[in-house]
Amino acid sequence: MISIKQIISWKTALFILMLLPMMLGLGYGLLYSFGVIGLLNTGFTTEHWSDVLLNFNFWKSLLFSFGIGLISVGISLVIALWMVVNWHHDLRKGKLSTLIYLPLAFPATVVGFFIFQSFSKTGFWSRLLYQTGVISEIEDFPSLVNDAYGIGIILASTFIITPFLSLILKGIFENEDVTRFQHIAKSLGASQRQVLVKITLPILLQKAKTSLLLFLIFVIGSYEIPLLLGRQNPKMITVAIVDKAQRFNLDDIPQAYAMAIVYVLFLLFLFFGFQRLAKLKTKAYA
Amino acid sequence: MRKQIGQSIVGFIILFPIVFLLILSFGKQWFYPHILPNLWQTSQWESLFSPSFQLTKSLGLSLLLSISVGLVSTVTAFYFSKKIAYSYNKTTWLSLAYVPYLLSPIIFAVLIHFYFLKTGLSGSLLGVIIAQFLICFPFGIIICSTFWTAQIQSLENLSSTLGGSSTQTLKRVLLPLAKSTLLLCFFQCFLISWFEYGLTHFIGAGKVKTLTVSVFSYVNEANPFLAALAGFLLILPSVLLLLANKKLIFKTSNKRPDYE
Numbered sequence: 447m448i449s450i451k452q453i454i455s456w457k458t459a460l461f462i463l464m465l466l467p468m469m470l471g472l473g474y475g476l477l478y479s480f481g482v483i484g485l486l487n488t489g490f491t492t493e494h495w496s497d498v499l500l501n502f503n504f505w506k507s508l509l510f511s512f513g514i515g516l517i518s519v520g521i522s523l524v525i526a527l528w529m530v531v532n533w534h535h536d537l538r539k540g541k542l543s544t545l546i547y548l549p550l551a552f553p554a555t556v557v558g559f560f561i562f563q564s565f566s567k568t569g570f571w572s573r574l575l576y577q578t579g580v581i582s583e584i585e586d587f588p589s590l591v592n593d594a595y596g597i598g599i600i601l602a603s604t605f606i607i608t609p610f611l612s613l614i615l616k617g618i619f620e621n622e623d624v625t626r627f628q629h630i631a632k633s634l635g636a637s638q639r640q641v642l643v644k645i646t647l648p649i650l651l652q653k654a655k656t657s658l659l660l661f662l663i664f665v666i667g668s669y670e671i672p673l674l675l676g677r678q679n680p681k682m683i684t685v686a687i688v689d690k691a692q693r694f695n696l697d698d699i700p701q702a703y704a705m706a707i708v709y710v711l712f713l714l715f716l717f718f719g720f721q722r723l724a725k726l727k728t729k730a731y732a
Numbered sequence: 733m734r735k736q737i738g739q740s741i742v743g744f745i746i747l748f749p750i751v752f753l754l755i756l757s758f759g760k761q762w763f764y765p766h767i768l769p770n771l772w773q774t775s776q777w778e779s780l781f782s783p784s785f786q787l788t789k790s791l792g793l794s795l796l797l798s799i800s801v802g803l804v805s806t807v808t809a810f811y812f813s814k815k816i817a818y819s820y821n822k823t824t825w826l827s828l829a830y831v832p833y834l835l836s837p838i839i840f841a842v843l844i845h846f847y848f849l850k851t852g853l854s855g856s857l858l859g860v861i862i863a864q865f866l867i868c869f870p871f872g873i874i875i876c877s878t879f880w881t882a883q884i885q886s887l888e889n890l891s892s893t894l895g896g897s898s899t900q901t902l903k904r905v906l907l908p909l910a911k912s913t914l915l916l917c918f919f920q921c922f923l924i925s926w927f928e929y930g931l932t933h934f935i936g937a938g939k940v941k942t943l944t945v946s947v948f949s950y951v952n953e954a955n956p957f958l959a960a961l962a963g964f965l966l967i968l969p970s971v972l973l974l975l976a977n978k979k980l981i982f983k984t985s986n987k988r989p990d991y992e
Contacts, residue, residue, distance in 0.1 A: 456815040460825070463808070464873075467866050468832060471843030533739070542739055548746050551970030553927035555944045556963040560749045563756065563956055568764050570752065576765040584764060605745075660833075667836025669930040670944075674951065684838050688934070691842045706839050713834045721827070 472710065475703035486696050494700035503679070503686070504705060508712065510680040514596045515665035518603035519658055525604070526611035530619050531646060537616045549609040554602070558674035561602045565590040591675045598675035599682065603665045611654070611661065618653040659720050663713055683709055750967065756960035769957075776961050787946060787958065791965055794926060794942040797857065801864045802922035806914055809872025809921075816873065817880030826877060829870040837867050838930030848935055855937035863935040864928060868921040875920060879913040923970055 454462075478484045479498075481491040498504050529537065536542040552560075564570040572587035581587055591598035618624075624646055631641045651658075672682035681689070687709065690702035756762075757776065759769030779785040816825045832840060841863060845854065853859030884906070891901040907914075929944035938945070943966045950959035 456812065457819075460812050460815070463812075463866070464832070464870050465828060467844050467847075468835065468840065470847060471840065474846050475843050529742070533735070536735075536739065542742065545743055545746050547974050548750075548971065551967050551974050552749065553929075553944060553966055553970075555927070555929050555947050556753070556966050557749070559947055559951060559956075559959055559963050560752060562951075563960075564752065570767065573765045573767045577767055609746075663834055667834075667839065669836065669838040670948075673948075684836055684930070687842060688838060688930070691845075702842065706842055709839060710835060713836075714831070717830065717834050718827075 472707065475707050479700045479704035479707060481700060484700060487700065495704050498701050498704040498708065503681075504708075507681050507683045507686040508709070510596065511666045511683040514599050514603070514682065515662045518600050518607060518665045519662050521600065521604045522607040522611050522661070523658065525608050526615050527647070527650065529612050530615040530650070531642065534616060534619050534625075537612065538620070546609050546612055549605060552606065554606060554668060554670040555674075557602045557605055558671045561598050561605070561671075562591050562674055565598060565601065566592075592677045594677070594680070596672075596676065596680075596682075599668075599672050602671045602675060603668065607661050607665070611657070614654055614657050615650050618650055622649050622653065624649055655724065656721075659717065663717065666713070750964075750971075753960045753964045753967070756956060757964050759957045759960070762956070773957075776958060780961075786941070787943075787962055787965070790941050790943050790946045790962070793857070793940070794944075797861060797864070797932075797940075797942060798922045798925040800861050801868055801925040802918045804861075804865055805868040805872045805921040806876075806918040809869055809876045809917060810879075810910065810914060813873045813876035814880055817877055818885070822877075826874065829873045829877075832867055832870045836930075837928060838934060840867065841931040841934035845934060854935060855939040857936075857940055860932050860936045860940045860942075863931055864925045867928075867931065868924050871924065872917045872921055875917045876910075876913060879910050884909065919973055923973075926966070926969065 474483070478487070479494050481487040481489055481494065533542065537546060562569070566572070567584055567587050567589065569591075572581070572584065575581045575587060576584070589597075590601070627645050627649065628641050631645050636644070667684055668682070669684040669688070672685050676682055676685060683705075687702055687705045690698045690705060693699075755768060758772050758774065760773040761771035762769040776787075780788050780791075782788060816822055819825065835843075844863070844866075848854040848859050848863065851859075853862060887905055887909070888901055891905045892898075896904070927944065928942075929948065932940060932942055933945050933948070936942075936945070941949070943962050946962045947959050947966065950956070950962060
C-alpha cells in the first residue's frame with residue numbers, strides 16, 4: 447500500500463501549506479490587474495497599473511503608512527530604551543515585571559476601540575478636561591482620532607508595540623550582560639553619557655534591529671487600528687486596498703489587486719533588502 | 733521618588749484600559765460631559781449566561797475557532813519544524829516562514845479570497861479556520877524551530893541506539909521535552925486567531941461573527957457598551973493566560989531562530 451509520505455515529500459507538503467496559497471493569490475492578483483481574468487476585464491491591459499502608479503493618493507497612502515510606522519516604532523523605541531536602561535531591575539522583579547506583560551493581552555481591535563473612546567472629542571479625556579474647567583466646550587479638545595496626522599493610530603500602535611519592545615530589549619540587556627560592559631567602561635574612566643552612547647545603546651540597537659523592522663512592517667500592515675482611528679484622506683495603505691476591493695464598482699477591483707501587489711513587493715524589498723544589508727555589514731566588519 | 737512617579741504613570745497607562753472597558757461594559761447611557769456613564773445596567777453581563785445572546789454565541793464561536801486553529805497549527809508546525817531543522821535548507825525555509833507575516837493578514841485575505849469563493853469556503857467557519865491556519869502555521873514553525881537543537885538530536889539518536897522505535901522516541905523523549913514549546917506555540921497561535929479581525933471578516937464575509945467582528949459591529953451600531961463588553965471578553969483569556977504563565981504569551985529574544 448502506498449502511503450501519503452511516498453506520494454508527496456515533506457518539502458512539497460510544506461510548499462503547498464506555506465507558500466502556494468500566497469503564490470496563487472499573487473498570481474491571481476497579477477492576472478486580474480493586467481486584465482487577463484476578471485468579470486469586466488476584456489483582455490491584457492496595463493491601464494489599471496498606470497492608474498495605480500500615477501495615482502497620487504496611492505503613493506500618499508503608502509508613504510503615510512510608512513511614516514506612521516516609523517514614528518510609532520521611533521516613539522516606542524525611545525520609551526522602551528528609557529525603561530530598560532533606567533528600570534531594568536524593576537522589569538525583572540516586582541510589580542512592573544508583571545504589569546509590562548499586560549498590554550500584550552490586548553488585541554488591536556480593543557486598543558483601537560479604547561483609544562477612540564478615550565481620546566475622541568466626546569471621549570473620556572475631553573469630558574475630564576471639561577469637568578475640571580480646562581476646556582469650556584467640546585470643540586476646544588484637539589482632534590486626536592480620525593485626524594489628518596494619524597495621531598490616534600500612532601497612539602494605539604505605540605501602546606501595542608512598546609511593551610513588546612521593552613521585553614525584547616530587556617532580554618537583550620540580560621543576555622548580552624550589558625551591566626558587566628557598563629562596569630568595565632566606568633572603571634576605565636567613561637562618563638555616564640559615554641557608557642550610554644558608546645556601550646549600552648549600540649549593543650541594544652544592534653541586537654534589536656530585526657525586531658524593529660518587524661514592528662515597522664506590523665504597523666504598516668495593521669488594519670483594525672486605522673479602520674477605527676483613521677480617516678478617508680490620507681488612508682493607511684491596507685484600508686485603501688480593502689476599500690477598493692470591496693467597492694460596488696467592479697472596475698476598481700483590478701486596481702485593488704495592483705495596489706496589493708505593489709504593497710507586497712514594497713514589504714518584501716524592505717525585509718529582504720534589510721536582511722541582505724545587515725549580512726553585508728556583518729561581513730564587512732568580519 | 734522620580735522613579736516611583738514614572739512607574740506609577742506606566743502602571744496607570746497599562747491598567748486604565750482594563751478598568752475603562754469594565755466600567756463602560758456596565759453603562760447604559762453616557763451623555764457628554766459626564767465622566768462616567770450616567771445610567772448603568774447589569775443586564776448585558778446577565779445576558780452572557782443566555783445561550784441565545786449574540787455575544788455568548790460569538791464567545792463560543794471564537795473559542796472553537798481559536799482552539800481549532802491553535803491545535804492544527806501546533807501539530808503541523810511541530811512536524812514540519814523538525815524536517816526543516818534537520819534539512820540543508822534550514823535558513824531558506826525559516827526566512828520563507830516570515831513571508832506570510834510580512835504580507836499582513838488582511839492583504840493575504842484580499843489576494844486569496846477568490847479561491848475561497850470558488851470552493852464555497854467563503855463565509856463559512858471552515859474557510860476562516862483554513863485561512864487563519866495559513867497565517868498561524870508559518871508562525872508556529874518559527875516558534876517550534878527553536879526546539880530542535882543539537883542536544884535534542886543527540887537524545888533522539890541515543891533513544892534509537894538503545895532500541896527505541898520512532899513512536900517510542902516521540903512519545904517518551906521528544907514530546908515530554910517539547911511540552912513547553914508546544915504550549916507556547918499553541919497559545920501564540922490561539923492568540924493570533926483570537927485577536928484576528930481583518931482576515932476573519934473578509935473570508936468570513938461577515939457571517940462568521942467572532943468577538944473581534946462583534947466589537948466592530950457594535951461600534952458601527954454606535955453601541956459602545958456592548959462593544960466594551962465584547963472587548964473585555966476578548967482580553968479576558970489572554971490576561972488569564974498571562975497570570976497563569978507569562979512566558980506563554982511572550983518569549984524573550986534569547987531563543988530566536990539561528991539565522992537571525
